[in-house]
Amino acid sequence: MQIVGFFVQGCTGFGCTVIAAAVTNGLLGTNIGVPYGTLITLPFLYYLGIRSFHNVSWKDLGKIIGLCVPGILVGNFLFHALDPNMAKIFIGAMVTLIALMNIYKHIVKPVILKKPDDENVPDTTGKKIFRYGCLILGGVVHGAFTIGGPLITVYTIEAVKDKEKFRNTMNMVWVILNTWNAFTQLRGGTASSPVLWSSLLIGLPMAAIGFFLGMAFLKKINREQFLRIVYVVLLFVGGNMLVTSLMAAI
Template sequence: MTAAPYALGAFILLAYTLEAITGFGSVVIALSLGALLLPIEQLLPILVPLNVCMTGYLVQRHRRLIDRRLLLGNILPGMLAGTLLGYCLLPYLNAQLLKTAFGALILCFAGRELWRLRRTYRQTQRPTWATRLITLCAGVSHGLFASGGPLLVYGLAGTELDKARLRATLISVWFTLNSLLTLAFLCDGRLLPALPQVLSYAPLLPLGVWLGEQLHRRVDERHFRIAIHFLLLVTGLLLLAPWRLP
C-alpha cells in the first residue's frame, strides 16, 4: 500500500514524457495505469491540473508552431462543445461500459492506421464533415475521461502538419480544455482535496518535459507517425483491461 504513491509517480512521469514527445496521451495513459491504484474520480483532479501546468509551459515555448487557423476554425469549436456535453452526461452514464467502448474504438482506429502505414505512408484527406464529427466525439470523450487525444489524432490524420506543428497544436488544445476542466473541478469541489497530491507530483513535470523534448528531436517523421498510432494501440489495450471502475 505504501508503494502506491511511488507507482503513481512512475506512471505520471511515463505518461507526461510521452505527451511531451507526441502532444497527447498523458492523461489517458496515466489514468489507465493509475486505475490499478485509485478510483478514476480521484485521479482526474490530480492528472488534469498537472496537464495544465505542463501544456501551459509547452504552449508558451512552441507558440509560433501552433496552426491557429486549424485550432480555432476546426478543432476547438467541436472539442469545446463535445467536452461540455461529455462532462454533463457523465453522472448519468455507465462508466465501465463507456471505458470498454472507448478502448475498442481506439483499437480499431489504431490498428487500421498502423496497417495503412505498414503498406504506404500516404494518408488521404477526410471530408470536412467527417473530421468535425470525429472532433465532436473526441470532445465528448474528453469531457468523460479527460482523454480526447486518441480520437482527435485520428480525426486529424491526413492533415499536412509536420510533427512539430501537430504536437504544438495538440498541446494548445489540451491546455485550453483542461484549464476549463480544472475550473469545473474547483466548482464541483473535487480540486481542493487533490491539491496536496498535485503539488507533490508537480516536480516530475520538468523531468518529463526534458525527456520528451530530447526524444522528440531524435525521432524522424515516419517513425513519429508510427509511434503515435502505436501509442493509440497501447491506450486501447489499457482501456480494455479488466480493471474495475468504482
C-alpha cells in the first residue's frame, strides 16, 4: 500500500496517506497510524518542495493555507478527543464519500452518462462557496487524520490547470500542513513509541520506491484515466474500513 500510495503521490501531489490509511491504521491503531502517516510523508515532501520551488502557484497556496488553518486546529483537537474505533468509522466514511464523488465525476458522468466536459461552464457563487467549504472541511479532516488531500483538491484542481504546477502546489500544501501535524500528533508520548519508529524504518523504503516511480511516470500517463483507477481503489479501501469498523462497534 505504501508503494501504491506514494506512486499516486509522486504523480499527483496527494493521496498517499488516504490510500494507505485503512492498512496503516488497521495494523498500528489510530494513535500510532495517524502520526505514522504524517511522518512518512515528510522526507518526500521536502525533497519535491525544494526541487519544484520555482513552479508553484503561490497565490492559490496562500488561499488554501488561509482557509485550512482553522479546520486544522479543530482537527488536531478531534484527534486527541475521538475514540479510536469511532475515528476509523469517520475516516472510512470520509474516504468512501470522497471516492463516490470522484467516481461520479471521472467515470459515471463522462463514460456512462456521456455528459460533456464542464470546463466551459460559468463559475457560480454556489460553486465557489462549495470549493472554499471543501478547503475548510479538508483542513478539519487533515488535522485529525491526515487524509484531507482529496477534499482540498476539489479547490486546487479547478484553480491550477497545469498538471505539474498542480502537483507542486499540492506538495507545498502538505509541506506546511504535515509539518504542523507532526508536532501536534507526537504529543502525549507517541514520539517515544518503538512501534512508530520501527514501522517507519519498514515503510520508508517502500514509500521511496513508489514516490520516485510516480515522479518518473508523471509525463507518460493520462492523469484522468489514472485518477479513475485511484478513486476505485479509494472506494474499496474506505468502504472496507467503514464496514469493518461499524461491525466492531456493533
